[in-house]
Amino acid sequence: MATQHSRAAARIMMAPAVILLLGWMLVPLTMTLYFSFKNYLPLRGGDLGWAGFENYTRFVTSSSFWPSILTTLIIVGGVLFITVVFGVLLALLLDRPMWGQGIVRILVIAPFFVMPTVSALVWKNMFMDPTNGLFAHLWRAFGAQPVEWMSQASLPSIIIIVSWQWLPFATLILLTAIQSLDGEQLEASEMDGAPALKRFWYIILPHLSRAITVVILIQTIFLLAVFAEIFVTTGGAFGTKTLSYLIFQRVLESQNIGLGSAGGVYAIILANIIAIFLMRIVGKNLDN
Amino acid sequence: MARTVTTRQKALNTTLAWAIGLLIFFPILWTILTSFKTEGQAISDPPIFLFFDWTLENYAIVQERSDYLRFLTNSVIIAVGSTLLGIVVAVPAAWSMAFVPSKRTKDILMWMLSTKMLPAVGVLYPIYLLFIKLGLLDNRWGLVVVLMLINLPIIVWMLYTYFKEIPGEILEAARMDGATLREEILYILTPMAVPGIASTILLNVILAWNEAFWTLNLTAAKAAPLTAFIASYSSPEGLFYAKLSAASTMAIAPILIMGWFSQKQLVRGLTFGAVK
């Protein structure tokens, strides 16, 4: 079906998107690479000449570098784990017959519409504040000492906030996948008297694997860039500095564009490692 | 649906689902409630849920301080504009990927997605300098283009998965019947693709609406959307929970309402090819 002619047409149709994205990738990438080899300090007069690989070594040997990688992975991993596990459970529940399913679905997807800045502000101030937050009121009502969320449980707090925002997304995709599950197959196994757990493990979960992969892929892309939630809540203190937050500090707080750009290059490398990793699993899962 | 369900089971499901649904929704509900309280009531211990003196004072203060409609207009233009522009660019690309696939289609898709992994702060300076050169600083159309580029990979990906589900045989059958390419696109493909395009538009309007890095850093007064509106209420001096809640409610209400009304559309399309 794909003739020589249609191939050429296809290429033309694809061109605008590819060229635009190539530009969007290459222009900043080239500039980042250029700056990363420069001693570029705006507050000291701008371009102070070439720096060789100094920015790269300095960024990597800074005591914050490896912890920031670890923090990034913990946040991405933690949120993925929570959203996938609870997403599956919630999707299973929502798939069951009940009254007012439409309204429940509306309630569940609502967090997805909230701006990250707003949700971080609301959670931090109105829920997790150790004096005036709702959690503090609740803890005190039971005679417990309120948790100082942002300092004592900083990473879990951020993971909770981000998971709250992304749980709806995971749930919805998984729900659509569950709904497409062949009813007869399930029924047959029900007749056979297979216990619920077994049914879940051998029929439902394999069916969901594709949807789970998609959830992991799309969410990872967004989670690597998590920023507002950290900026608003802890400002990078208490071990919540992710790689992108560290770059932010170098670029905007220290005003060291060269150093920040070198960090940007590391972030691109990290993203690509994760991308290749994802492609291995996702690509395989999506192909068949 | 031959599965028989007892009323008891259904009641149990309902209770559990409603409880979880309300729990997930609670932070938003609480924000909306707080926006109608006075600052004092907003922090009172024990917290007051419904029986407080409902007041619109906070909304009045917020409106007096910032021109909500201007921020709203900018948000709408940026979110809708970038999405529509993205659709225009992405439809042909997704189309050709779905119907004339080559060995590299998957790689191109993955590459497109990987451009989203660039950390935005790392390229703030380059982009800012570029925007100055092009005179696009604090310009809505500049942001429309940037947000279009940011979301383009997602748009292409979503459209691709929808188009792929359209069976090729239908096209061939139409061609046999003597349909021209124009007729083929207009009468056969478009109607089949509309639900997919609709949910793509919805999802991307949401993503663009909530984007808070570029929209904040590339604007000043003229093009600032609701994300900048929020940044002026985030932690002012003194008690601020009620005012923050009012501003938050104003910032999320339009998109929340849109989302709720189009919920069915959105849900139907949100598969990303996860369902075969």
Add this chain to the structure above:
Amino acid sequence: MKYTVRALLGATALCSAAALAHAETLTIATVNNGDMIRMQGLTDDFTAKTGHTVEWVTLEENVLRQRVTTDISTNGGAFDIMTIGMYETPIWGANGWLVPLDDLSEEYNVADILPAMAGGLSYDGTLYAAPFYGESSMIMYRTDLMEKAGLEMPTAPTWSFIREAAAAMTDRDADINGICLRGKAGWGEGGAFITAMGNSFGAQWFDMDWNATFDGEAWANTLNFFKGMMDESGPAGYATNGFNENLSLFQQGKCGMWIDATVAASFVTNPNDSTVADSVGFALAPDNGLGKRSNWLWAWALAIPAGSQKTDAAKQFIEWATSTSYIELVAANEGWANVPPGARVSLYENPNYKDVPFAQMTLDSILSADPLNATVNEAPYVGVQFAAIPEFAGIATDVSQEFSAAYAGQQTVEEALAKAQALTNDAMEAAGYR
């Protein structure tokens, strides 16, 4: 169109100089503090006088800093006026990024600006930003609780008295913390407080060779004293409390003492917002017998980026917003307690302002802070709660994050200081100081 004509006519009637220039629209970036929000509300007065209109970009402090710094260092020109502080002004002025304010009108009377403020907002003797309001820090305390504890606040207390009083005032059952201080990470938050406090303990950021001094005894004493006192008598979660958090705690009656910005005085004595408005006393920030007090000096000021096309209109705005007639305008609308403080000498000579309970203590605090000579031992930098070098903001944010982690008990004071020492020296080396 009609409006412009009318505005122009109005301007002609009021001010002939303005009529020559055509009406401009100024874009002004500012912070979302109470005094600035008040200024926004009064913008109509400026428009009526000059014909120029104003578009406000009001942002939370951290976002504002990030936004204006990006714009000025790239010569972006997004703003005609920026609200900046005493830290940025000399650095930006030295880079030639700001329009010098050396030709302000006679009537504006530059000489009336408090010398400490004018000094901090100048580089090489030239004023680069006009102070909108200025502040130092001082002790605000609850007179009723102090009395209940059987103590009396001296006008110039020592740290050991403060610690004692804090312990005596603390009543955990009644939810009263003896003392509330900033522990929040960020150079302008907890970083500013601990630096100013360190001054009174003989600590400083750098020695004369730009080496970090966190391995010295003075810093260990400062941090141990701070953490010890706050653990005894401070509120839960103080490691995340900044100015706003403490303000709301104090207003709710949950703090016995609070050492913070002098501008907070008008908030805690305002009965509309504060439950303790009628029982607040003031005292100078504490010292430690080493000859330096622990109060800082800061000003929020208006400056014009060198790239601006609307310099004349921008200068008109700055003259309007930082003038004595603006102060009178606010006084007429909101009362004398709410005028922007700490910028002009004449305000403190004004008989109407003398009745304001915190006026004298604010002035005394401002006068006792000396950015040129803030530390016990000689230091190579200018600034009280900061060092006016470009690298400081980045370094101090990192350092204060380590300190906050120590306050929260996630590491010991020694560990925090060791890390601070290493990262400061590293950054200074990168910047070519050492």
